[in-house]
Amino acid sequence: MMADMLWHSLxxxxxxxxxxxxxxxSPGPATLMILGTAMANGRAPAVALSCGVxxxxxxxxxxxxxxxxxxxxxxxxxxxxxxxxxxxxxxxLAAKSWRSALTTSAAAAQRSAGTGSLRxxxxxxxxxxxxxxxxxxxxxxxxxxxxxxxxxxTFLTTAILLCALVAMTVFVGYAFLFSTQTAARVYLxxxxxxxxxxxxxxxxxxxxILTYRLS
Numbered sequence: 001m002m003a004d005m006l007w008h009s010l011x012x013x014x015x016x017x018x019x020x021x022x023x024x025x026s027p028g029p030a031t032l033m034i035l036g037t038a039m040a041n042g043r044a045p046a047v048a049l050s051c052g053v054x055x056x057x058x059x060x061x062x063x064x065x066x067x068x069x070x071x072x073x074x075x076x077x078x079x080x081x082x083x084x085x086x087x088x089x090x091x092x093l094a095a096k097s098w099r100s101a102l103t104t105s106a107a108a109a110q111r112s113a114g115t116g117s118l119r120x121x122x123x124x125x126x127x128x129x130x131x132x133x134x135x136x137x138x139x140x141x142x143x144x145x146x147x148x149x150x151x152x153x154t155f156l157t158t159a160i161l162l163c164a165l166v167a168m169t170v171f172v173g174y175a176f177l178f179s180t181q182t183a184a185r186v187y188l189x190x191x192x193x194x195x196x197x198x199x200x201x202x203x204x205x206x207x208x209i210l211t212y213r214l215s
Contacts, residue, residue, distance in 0.1 A: 009155050013162065020163045024057075024170050029090055029205045030128055032198055034171055036097075037121065038178035040191075046175035048118040052125025054167045057139075058160060059130065064139035065156045083210060085131040090206035093128075097199030101192045 030053045038046035129135060177183065 009158075012155075013159055016159050017162055017166060021166050021170070024163075024167050029093070029132070029202060030125070030171070031174065032201055033093065033125070033128060034174050035178050036194075036198055038175045039183055039186075039194075043175055043179035044118060045121045046179055047172055048121040049125040050168070050171035050175050052122040052127075053129050053171060054125075054164055055122075056126045056129025057135065057167055058164050060135040061139050061160045061163065063136050065160060087206045087210035090202050094199045094202035094206060097195045097202060101196035101199060103192075 034046050034050055034053070037049050
């Protein structure tokens with residue numbers, strides 16, 4: 001019975017997965033931070049950071065599926081608080097990147113990558129995604145495209161779990177790819193311009209979030 005229902009919903013699931021895959025694979029603050037962490041600190045911290053990002057994404061997916069985004073859209077104070085938190089956190093990451101770009105010693109550089117223990121890297125990834133006010137709205141749009149007027153709990157749960165699998169595959173894939181010795185050598189040779197570029201991109205992302213308005 002459940003298998004039949006999911007089979008009939010397969011086209012909608014494929015639409016959701018297609019939209020989500022394109023979005024998650026595109027460059028963004030989370031992707032930049034994972035790449036920087038993998039190249040600067042290695043595979044394990046980058047994987048921990050990736051897990052934090054995915055968990056944060058699934059939190060927003062659950063919020064969207066439960067319909068709480070509607071409350072976010074009608075609460076100007078809540079949206080403003082979340083927007084400020086996300087924007088200033090990205091500005092903090094941008095400042096770290098720019099400071100690293102001005103540091104000549106690679107060992108002493110304070111990079112934009114996640115730092116500290118694996119638990120701290122996980123928390124940094126989680127915080128990065130939870131303070132993005134556009135995340136729940138993007139999830140709402142993604143789910144809205146692929147669901148009918150009365151989606152079942154089973155369909156929504158399946159869609160979210162499949163998206164989580166896609167996100168883990170993409171982000172952990174980035175972590176493994178950019179933690180190789182070749183990638184590390186390349187990173188060390190061009191660390192300062194990369195950190196300067198990351199600082200610019202984090203700053204641009206912060207500006208975009210801080211100036212983002214609900215339609």
